[in-house]
Amino acid sequence: MDKHDIRTAYQAARAQGRRARDAAESIGVSEGAALAAHIGADEGPTRAVALRADWLALLRSLKPCGPLLALTRNEGAVHEKTGVYDKLSGEGAIGLALGEDIDLRLFFHQWHAGLAVTEWAQNPGNEALPSLQFFDRHGTAVHKIFVRETSDRAAWRRVVEQWQDHAARPAFERPTSPATKAPARVDAKAFSEAWGAMTDTHQFFPLLRQFGVERRQGFRLVEGRYTRRVDRGAVRETLTDAAFNGTPIMVFVGSPGCIQIHTGPVKRVEPLEMKGQTWLNVLDPGFNLHLREDLIDEAWVVEKPTSDGVVTSLEAFDARGELMAMFFGARKPGQPERGAWRDMLAQRPTLDAPTPA
Numbered sequence: 001m002d003k004h005d006i007r008t009a010y011q012a013a014r015a016q017g018r019r020a021r022d023a024a025e026s027i028g029v030s031e032g033a034a035l036a037a038h039i040g041a042d043e044g045p046t047r048a049v050a051l052r053a054d055w056l057a058l059l060r061s062l063k064p065c066g067p068l069l070a071l072t073r074n075e076g077a078v079h080e081k082t083g084v085y086d087k088l089s090g091e092g093a094i095g096l097a098l099g100e101d102i103d104l105r106l107f108f109h110q111w112h113a114g115l116a117v118t119e120w121a122q123n124p125g126n127e128a129l130p131s132l133q134f135f136d137r138h139g140t141a142v143h144k145i146f147v148r149e150t151s152d153r154a155a156w157r158r159v160v161e162q163w164q165d166h167a168a169r170p171a172f173e174r175p176t177s178p179a180t181k182a183p184a185r186v187d188a189k190a191f192s193e194a195w196g197a198m199t200d201t202h203q204f205f206p207l208l209r210q211f212g213v214e215r216r217q218g219f220r221l222v223e224g225r226y227t228r229r230v231d232r233g234a235v236r237e238t239l240t241d242a243a244f245n246g247t248p249i250m251v252f253v254g255s256p257g258c259i260q261i262h263t264g265p266v267k268r269v270e271p272l273e274m275k276g277q278t279w280l281n282v283l284d285p286g287f288n289l290h291l292r293e294d295l296i297d298e299a300w301v302v303e304k305p306t307s308d309g310v311v312t313s314l315e316a317f318d319a320r321g322e323l324m325a326m327f328f329g330a331r332k333p334g335q336p337e338r339g340a341w342r343d344m345l346a347q348r349p350t351l352d353a354p355t356p357a
Helices: 003-015 020-026 031-034 055-060 154-165 187-195 199-211 215-221 234-245 340-345
Strands: 046-050 070-073 077-083 088-091 094-098 105-106 112-120 129-135 139-148 227-231 248-257 257-263 269-274 277-284 288-293 298-304 312-315 323-329
Touching: 003 031, 003 046, 020 031, 031 046, 031 112, 031 129, 055 088, 055 094, 055 105, 055 298, 070 088, 070 248, 070 257, 077 248, 077 257, 077 323, 088 154, 094 199, 105 154, 129 154, 139 248, 139 257, 154 288, 187 199, 187 215, 215 298, 234 269, 234 277, 234 298, 234 323, 234 340, 257 288, 288 323, 323 340
Parallel strands: none
Antiparallel strands: 046 112, 070 077, 070 139, 077 288, 088 094, 094 105, 105 257, 112 129, 129 139, 227 298, 248 257, 248 323, 269 277, 277 288, 298 312, 312 323
């Protein structure tokens, strides 16, 4: 399809009520490609302009806009947080946002293109919805930022004017199917000993790289000692318990280029059955989580030793082995894990490990 055909088909799908990601997929293009096709268009409900690729500086320039909605998602979970883009720092391709509400881990080597997007609502009485949207080279969204009712729209317009690049026309590559790799042969005893020697949760990713294992394979290697499988309903049960007893938690959701974190209580936990899908929702002021509960294939309780004591997480994976979301008890470095959080996870029954074929 040429750009005109993409715009026409995309708008038709949006008019049917599909979300942007689903609308793009329904016409056979990535979300990034669908929106990039609107660059330069001077009619229609969607307009887009490309942004200059100095991502950290761009994000830093958002502070005068006041509260904005930060959105990070993957195939099975959407994490939305409202707050000010503040306390941004970076070194090379790695960035951090450590504001009071906006807490991000940024992997800029995955950020291929940024667009300032304006969509006019189907209802003429509603205001246009401005956003900044960032995509990887395959057109998958890595992070999105939306104007809120309390945002300073004049400051927002200044940011867009400062960073827009009218000459740029981002292009995206179609993803190739990853080759299926056999699990790495690993010295399970050495891996378990290295796991037990961790003193900080941030040592976990280097540990996986050191032994050449992916996340779930690592869990299986230490199953029964540091990890255990639990029922897929453990996420709903744990969120419901946290809402009932007021235990503050941390909720991590990642895209290819960003991990977004909520720290604090959750209060309104609502499951929703819709069009054959089961969504588990947290609908609190300033924080929303939308998790496709029906896509959870495995859930694990994971213990990592640290200098502050054991840190315990609940992690949900889809059938492809992709990490959907992680949940921790709220804590700061130097503080031990909350006993209430550990007790909640202890109540989740352990599933028997599958018998090897």
